[in-house]
Amino acid sequence: MLVIEKLNSGYGKLHVLYDVSLTAKRKEITAVLGPNGAGKTTLLNSIFGLADIYSGSIELDDERLNKMPPHMISRRGVSYVFQLMNIFPNLTVEENLRLVARFSGMNHKDIENSLKEIYDLFPILKERRRQVAGTLSGGERQMLAISIGLIKRPRLLLLDEPTAGLAVRYVDMLIEKILEMKKTMDMIILLVEQNVHKALKIADKVYVLVSGRIIFEGTPSELVNKEDIAKMYLGVG
Amino acid sequence: MIETLISGITYSSLLSLMALGITLLYRTTKVPNFAHASFVVFGIYTSYTLALLGYNPYLGTLLGFIVSGIIALILFYALLEPLRRRKSSIFILMMATLTYDILMFGIINIYADYLQTTFKIPARNVYLAPQDFTLIGLKGVTIVSTSLLIVLLMLLYILLNRTIIGAALRAVMENPSLAQANGINVSLMLALSWFLAGGLAGVAGALLPMYMMTDPSTGMLLIAPMFCASILGGLEQIYGAPLGGFILGLATTVLVSWLSGVIGYWIMTYSLMVPYITLIVTLIFIPRGVVSIILKR
Ligand SMILES: Nc1ncnc2c1ncn2[C@@H]1O[C@H](COP(=O)(O)OP(=O)(O)OP(=O)(O)O)[C@@H](O)[C@H]1O
Ligand SMILES: [Mg+2]
Numbered sequence: 001m002l003v004i005e006k007l008n009s010g011y012g013k014l015h016v017l018y019d020v021s022l023t024a025k026r027k028e029i030t031a032v033l034g035p036n037g038a039g040k041t042t043l044l045n046s047i048f049g050l051a052d053i054y055s056g057s058i059e060l061d062d063e064r065l066n067k068m069p070p071h072m073i074s075r076r077g078v079s080y081v082f083q084l085m086n087i088f089p090n091l092t093v094e095e096n097l098r099l100v101a102r103f104s105g106m107n108h109k110d111i112e113n114s115l116k117e118i119y120d121l122f123p124i125l126k127e128r129r130r131q132v133a134g135t136l137s138g139g140e141r142q143m144l145a146i147s148i149g150l151i152k153r154p155r156l157l158l159l160d161e162p163t164a165g166l167a168v169r170y171v172d173m174l175i176e177k178i179l180e181m182k183k184t185m186d187m188i189i190l191l192v193e194q195n196v197h198k199a200l201k202i203a204d205k206v207y208v209l210v211s212g213r214i215i216f217e218g219t220p221s222e223l224v225n226k227e228d229i230a231k232m233y234l235g236v237g
Numbered sequence: 238m239i240e241t242l243i244s245g246i247t248y249s250s251l252l253s254l255m256a257l258g259i260t261l262l263y264r265t266t267k268v269p270n271f272a273h274a275s276f277v278v279f280g281i282y283t284s285y286t287l288a289l290l291g292y293n294p295y296l297g298t299l300l301g302f303i304v305s306g307i308i309a310l311i312l313f314y315a316l317l318e319p320l321r322r323r324k325s326s327i328f329i330l331m332m333a334t335l336t337y338d339i340l341m342f343g344i345i346n347i348y349a350d351y352l353q354t355t356f357k358i359p360a361r362n363v364y365l366a367p368q369d370f371t372l373i374g375l376k377g378v379t380i381v382s383t384s385l386l387i388v389l390l391m392l393l394y395i396l397l398n399r400t401i402i403g404a405a406l407r408a409v410m411e412n413p414s415l416a417q418a419n420g421i422n423v424s425l426m427l428a429l430s431w432f433l434a435g436g437l438a439g440v441a442g443a444l445l446p447m448y449m450m451t452d453p454s455t456g457m458l459l460i461a462p463m464f465c466a467s468i469l470g471g472l473e474q475i476y477g478a479p480l481g482g483f484i485l486g487l488a489t490t491v492l493v494s495w496l497s498g499v500i501g502y503w504i505m506t507y508s509l510m511v512p513y514i515t516l517i518v519t520l521i522f523i524p525r526g527v528v529s530i531i532l533k534r
Contacts, residue, residue: 075420148419
């Protein structure tokens with residue numbers, strides 16, 4: 001379980017998040033929604049040690065992550081799929097996956113199994129495994145980015161707007177895949193999405209972040225019923 | 238003519254070793270490293286000191302690698318890493334390397350003074366060619382510099398492509414944030430690249446006094462050709478450096494010597510301009526270097 005309590009964080013003097021508390025459970029998708037600039041990415045950055053934490057705590061399965069450098073947090077089983085620049089563009093698809101797997105401390109057999117699991121989930125990546133990653137289409141690239149996050153079988157997967165800027169068919173497909181990942185893999189998924197409708201379809205729990213503060217916490221159906229919030233901030237309802 | 242060619246190949250090999258480090262550092266830390274000048278000079282004084290103490294100056298290649306590697310590590314940990322953590326701009330980092338270079342220039346001069354008073358020799362003019370050996374008509378420095386370049390290039394290739402540390406280094410060059418996000422200690426990998434780059438410059442420096450008259454400011458004179466070779470080859474590919482090193486090295490030696498026969502001996506005086514002219518032409522016509530033509534990208 002990921003437990004964040006009264007988190008205040010930002011970048012240097014720029015205070016972005018105010019008293020953010022959030023809980024995300026294993027085998028669930030927890031979605032964080034909110035307008036541009038609300039601080040969604042900053043929330044993920046804070047969890048991953050990429051932002052400055054002023055106060056509050058972040059705990060993963062009762063272990064404190066605050067103050068750990070990113071590479072240590074990564075070794076604790078956290079994967080962060082960035083919104084942009086989330087692949088190694090000059091390596092092939094499979095080199096991308098193998099490279100990351102090697103640094104997770106997995107043994108040879110685990111790497112092969114994990115690789116097979118990923119190719120089962122994204123068959124297109126298997127077809128393109130010898131292709132240089134920088135030449136993939138937007139959707140394929142995003143699948144690779146998520147796979148890079150999955151290869152080490154994380155306990156916590158942080159996804160920052162995985163469907164942003166993709167063609168509609170890819171959006172639907174990726175959303176389906178995220179749901180499939182939740183069912184077949186034992187991990188906590190924290191999903192930041194701008195595609196509110198799609199996110200509400202697969203999320204178990206939703207947080208709405210506005211100007212650095214959590215203004216709603218509940219299930220997707222509860223959110224849809226809160227017409228004021230849904231309309232004003234998310235353009236739903 | 239053949240003698241000029243052999244001399245040109247020697248110079249090109251040494252230049253390649255220096256440019257290799259410039260490119261490596263540019264790929265990992267993204268900073269044009271002006272302190273490469275002093276990394277080379279520390280190599281020069283390492284083999285010179287060994288020669289003064291009665292050892293074979295070629296031992297300086299090994300010791301010079303370590304000495305200059307450490308000089309580079311100090312720069313990284315004392316100046317660059319704190320600045321990088323504060324997210325300073327590349328320009329600030331570049332100025333830091335220049336500052337460090339000036340500081341090291343001072344230290345080298347103090348050391349030269351020390352040698353001068355201790356051994357009663359003109360330690361500012363370092364020339365070891367008379368002590369060089371010859372083998373099948375070739376100068377020792379030619380044999381050693383070309384074969385060391387080949388061996389070190391192969392070792393670098395193996396390190397980068399066949400080891401896990403090399404894979405981490407490549408990941409850092411490709412996408413440092415993603416590398417860090419996947420458990421790679423980026424700072425440690427950067428430190429390694431500084432040690433390697435400093436070491437390569439140290440090797441080249443250690444061999445230089447066997448090739449030409451050197452002094453504490455030799456590094457500063459060579460910094461232009463180093464950068465030029467590195468940019469000419471292409472900053473996006475490490476192996477562009479030896480390519481640029483040889484094109485520039487041969488242009489400065491063989492081409493100029495041929496031109497002096499055709500146009501007149503006075504042209505030799507202007508051989509120092511070759512790197513600058515090459516640099517300008519490269520930046521205008523092939524800004525991504527010769528490798529970009531070869532790789533057709
Ligand atoms: N690395 C950074 N350094 C300094 N300020 C930053 C950094 N990243 C984001 N900010 C600032 O923090 C605030 C919140 O940005 P953040 O990226 O967290 O928003 P977001 O909710 O992810 O927005 P979007 O939907 O556009 O991705 C913004 O004012 C932004 O300018
Ligand atoms: Mg964002």
